[in-house]
Amino acid sequence: MNGLLIREDDTVKANSVKEKILDDDWWDKVSYILSFTEPIYDMIRIYKKEKLPLSARSIFYDVVHQVLVSQWTKNNTPLHCLAHSLNPRYYSDAWLLEDSKRLPPHRDGEISQEKQTCFRRLFPNDDEHDRVLEEYALFSMKVGPFEDLICITKMDTMEPKSWWANFGAQTPLLQTLAFKLLGQPSSSSCAERNWSTYAFIHSLRRNRLTTSRAQDLVYIHNNLRLLSRAPNDGVNMWDVGGDAFDSMEDVGFLEFADLSLDEPELESDLLVNV
Incomplete structure (x- = not known):
């Protein structure tokens, strides 16, 4: 009787392993985990190869840290921040409630500062600069032409350029910027x-x-x-x-x-x- 139970248990385990091996979604998750753990593992191996005590600072760490900072700086420009600020999804309740630490772009200090830098570059004329600031205030606070319920509910589900095409006609400066920025691939x-x-x-x-x-x-x-x-x-x-x-x-x-x-x-x- 015990032998039968063991064999049945082994069969269950074998079927579970078989399902995992044949599951493409499972292998995609494995590849995703390896994609960011492998560099960390390689870093640890190099640190170990230097045979330094744990309290010592590795020169290799400084090199990697400089690369990481450079990559972040390259992808954190005023233009990127402006594009982020014009994406309606980042103002939707659905996106904000996924993580309690998330903030809409107009409440993020760093993004707001870089966005303002970009506005000053793109609109050196005082009148146009004032207009674009007013338009952004309406958009970010969901008031005026953006207080419609359909407009708000579609922020999370509609493609950004389509959203601006449907709801941004009364803020022409922002709409034009959105068409140009949000239509660009996020790639260098x-x-x-x-x-x-x-x-x-x-x-x-x-x-x-x-x-x-x-x-x-x-x-x-x-x-x-x-x-x-x-x-x-x-x-x-x-x-x-x-x-x-x-x-x-x-x-x-x-x-x-x-x-x-x-x-x-x-x-x-x-x-x-x-």
Whole structure:
């Protein structure tokens, strides 16, 4: 009798293991956990390899800390904060109640400060600056054109650009900004690709190029690559590697991490050319 119970128990365990092995969702969770625990484990291994006492400070820690700070700084610019401030989801009760520590953007000191910096850059005219501040006050406090119940309930469920298209007509300055900012992918890949092209042109072997000459060559290279996508075989040879081209041999990892989108000229070009 006991043997039968043991065999049945083993069968239950075996079926449970089988379900886990065949469950794609379970493996996705394992991969997710490994994605952030593996770097921590590697860091611990390197620290152990240095054979330092636990009370000692590792030089490697300072390097990793600098990379983390650089990555955060790169993705915490006035333009990012403004985009965050214009996303209606972050004002919805559903999002705020998920975590008691969450605050709407207009009550977050750091985000508000960076948003104001961006407003001053984008609206140097005093009248337009005052108008955009008034429009943002209406939006963030859900009053005036934003106090409608449907408008408020759709903040969490509707795609941000669609939400602004439906409910933002009476705040034209904010609506225009939202269309341009919230329609951009949250990625620095375009800037990184341009940096890769620059590294290809201005390398250790060609380090006597002046800054203006290098910039001109990057401009020509990128435009020739775009032209090569057109049905014209005469310029196809200029598409060196296409979008997959990535030459970073002369760029250190820390220098790459320091790349930032916090450039007023870049912000203006981004918003004007969208």
